[in-house]
Amino acid sequence: MGACLFLSPGYPAEMPFFVRGLAEQGVRVAGIGDQPVGALPPMASHALAHYLQVGNLWDEAATVEAVRRWAPTIGGIDRVEVLWEPGMLLAARLREALGVPGMTVAQTVPFRDKESMKQVLDAAGVRTPHHRRATSEAEVRAAAEQLGYPLIIKPIAGAGSADTYRLENRAELEAALPKVRHVKEMSVEEFIEGEEFTFDTVCSKGRILFHNCAWYRPKPLVARSNEWISPQTIALKDLTVPPLQPGIELGRRVIQALGFTDGFTHMEWFLTPRGEAVFGEIGGRPPGARSVDIMNYACDADLFRAWAEATTHGRISQRIERHYNAAHVCKRAQGQGIIRRIEGLERIRRDFGPWLVHEELLPVGTHRRDWKQTLLSDGFLIVRHPQLSTLIEMADRLGTEVQLYAS
Numbered sequence: 001m002g003a004c005l006f007l008s009p010g011y012p013a014e015m016p017f018f019v020r021g022l023a024e025q026g027v028r029v030a031g032i033g034d035q036p037v038g039a040l041p042p043m044a045s046h047a048l049a050h051y052l053q054v055g056n057l058w059d060e061a062a063t064v065e066a067v068r069r070w071a072p073t074i075g076g077i078d079r080v081e082v083l084w085e086p087g088m089l090l091a092a093r094l095r096e097a098l099g100v101p102g103m104t105v106a107q108t109v110p111f112r113d114k115e116s117m118k119q120v121l122d123a124a125g126v127r128t129p130h131h132r133r134a135t136s137e138a139e140v141r142a143a144a145e146q147l148g149y150p151l152i153i154k155p156i157a158g159a160g161s162a163d164t165y166r167l168e169n170r171a172e173l174e175a176a177l178p179k180v181r182h183v184k185e186m187s188v189e190e191f192i193e194g195e196e197f198t199f200d201t202v203c204s205k206g207r208i209l210f211h212n213c214a215w216y217r218p219k220p221l222v223a224r225s226n227e228w229i230s231p232q233t234i235a236l237k238d239l240t241v242p243p244l245q246p247g248i249e250l251g252r253r254v255i256q257a258l259g260f261t262d263g264f265t266h267m268e269w270f271l272t273p274r275g276e277a278v279f280g281e282i283g284g285r286p287p288g289a290r291s292v293d294i295m296n297y298a299c300d301a302d303l304f305r306a307w308a309e310a311t312t313h314g315r316i317s318q319r320i321e322r323h324y325n326a327a328h329v330c331k332r333a334q335g336q337g338i339i340r341r342i343e344g345l346e347r348i349r350r351d352f353g354p355w356l357v358h359e360e361l362l363p364v365g366t367h368r369r370d371w372k373q374t375l376l377s378d379g380f381l382i383v384r385h386p387q388l389s390t391l392i393e394m395a396d397r398l399g400t401e402v403q404l405y406a407s
């Protein structure tokens with residue numbers, strides 16, 4: 001048996017857990033990344049059988065060539081895994097170059113390119129926002145005229161709501177155009193009103209072995225446009241409630257239409273005031289920003305290991321039941337510079353007791369992060385509770401009562 005090539009085993013923070021999961025399934029894992037081996041988190045370096053450091057992982061031609069030369073020296077590579085959005089196309093190229101099974105470039109493009117994604121889904125009859133592709137300001141204007149307002153403009157290959165704008169009218173469009181001049185290709189879309197949810201799965205051979213729904217409070221674009229907000233992602237306990245059913249059904253059809261077979265998927269969808277589910281986007285990877293952790297807290301499970309077992313042996317043998325709603329709440333410090341103090345946490349700890357399951361705020365004395373550049377902001381807290389109304393109250397208290405101050 002050849003090794004499993006794992007892209008970027010040390011970053012983001014979740015990756016070492018997936019690497020360990022694979023190693024526990026008896027897989028020989030060969031990591032490749034641009035970190036020096038000594039900089040890898042110990043969990044990753046312990047689980048890796050081999051590691052190749054390259055100068056720039058994202059230089060596709062150079063990385064493919066390096067792997068081609070490396071593979072025979074480690075007994076061959078018969079599988080390529082990546083769980084991070086920027087590496088998805090690279091992984092597909094590597095599979096093709098090495099002749100190993102898994103998602104090809106053609107199969108991966110609809111997961112990366114928001115326009116071809118929606119074209120495939122439109123053809124399958126899935127409800128997507130009305131949309132156009134635009135490669136110039138003139139095309140954006142023409143698409144806006146056709147679609148009408150309100151509108152969303154966003155990069156074709158976007159992430160983290162970067163360069164994404166909601167536009168109410170032509171004046172706002174003209175004001176936004178100079179800000180997105182550096183983006184080569186834009187998607188222009190009908191704005192969908194409503195709440196935003198996720199539908200996340202672990203699949204094997206096209207079968208969904210695990211699924212999850214999370215609720216964004218507020219919607220990501222709002223959270224990413226207002227610094228004072230402490231964004232929440234809530235993994236929901238009860239997935240049988242009626243409002244979620246159209247989204248779950250939509251998600252199943254999307255996975256089928258895109259021909260996804262093995263691994264994690266992460267879909268975002270809108271629930272309109274009329275109760276309709278409208279597709280947002282899908283990634284062929286787990287949700288980032290520690291969302292796998294909230295699935296684990298909701299289910300008392302280990303989805304890192306479940307993913308490894310599903311993709312290696314086609315099953316999940318852990319018993320996974322949803323016992324809790326689990327909320328991930330990001331915090332953004334007030335002020336700039338160094339975090340000087342954190343207020344409100346002591347009282348929250350006393351009041352919440354064991355329901356506060358995870359604390360990962362930046363410690364006092366560290367420089368705060370650029371809130372536009374990171375989904376995790378200046379750290380996060382995770383709280384869980386069997387009752388949704390109580391959980392929401394607790395998550396909101398984390399938003400208002402816990403405050404970080406920087407100066």
Ligand SMILES: Nc1ncnc2c1ncn2[C@@H]1O[C@H](COP(=O)(O)OP(=O)(O)OP(=O)(O)O)[C@@H](O)[C@H]1O
Pocket residue numbers: 129152154157158159160161162164189190191192193196219220221222268280281
């Ligand atoms: N057609 C739309 N109607 C309403 N809101 C939209 C629409 N398209 C995007 N948005 C908002 O903008 C956010 C970012 O858009 P999208 O998810 O497509 O891009 P992204 O940058 O890849 O996302 P991510 O933050 O998940 O990486 C969405 O989560 C949603 O809040």
Ligand SMILES: [Mg+2]
Pocket residue numbers: 160161220268281
């Ligand atoms: Mg998104």
